[in-house]
Amino acid sequence: MEKIIVNKIENTLLIKFLDTKIEFSTTSKLRSKLFELAQKGNQRFIIDLTNIDRIDSSGIGVFIAFWKMFGNDARIVFCHLQPHIKNVFNAASLLKIFPIAIDEQEAIGMLASHV
Numbered sequence: 001m002e003k004i005i006v007n008k009i010e011n012t013l014l015i016k017f018l019d020t021k022i023e024f025s026t027t028s029k030l031r032s033k034l035f036e037l038a039q040k041g042n043q044r045f046i047i048d049l050t051n052i053d054r055i056d057s058s059g060i061g062v063f064i065a066f067w068k069m070f071g072n073d074a075r076i077v078f079c080h081l082q083p084h085i086k087n088v089f090n091a092a093s094l095l096k097i098f099p100i101a102i103d104e105q106e107a108i109g110m111l112a113s114h115v
Helices: 022-040 057-068 083-089 104-113
Strands: 004-009 012-017 046-050 075-079
Touching: 012 022, 012 104, 022 057, 046 104, 057 075, 057 083, 075 104
Parallel strands: 012 046, 046 075
Antiparallel strands: 004 012
16 A cells, blocks of 8 residues: 555544555555554544555454554544445445545534534
């Protein structure tokens, strides 16, 4: 997971992936990047999965570990999930943990309601 773009929108980080897969071979770099962003004091994230067409259990594990490191302090919203990726999130019960937005604007609104 070498190709990640991070932009700041107000007090929220928007994380976009240029690669198409989040799987075992890429999760080490992804985990390092996410934890680096968290260690800088960021607590509000929009994770844009527009380009992701494959995610395996190790990718799911990275997102769960990222969420767990914050307890109740962080706000993480995913957006632009392709239908089959949303099915993976549903099968892994991630829809109970992470809000899913259609796009960045909806995600910003979801985060604003959890100030």
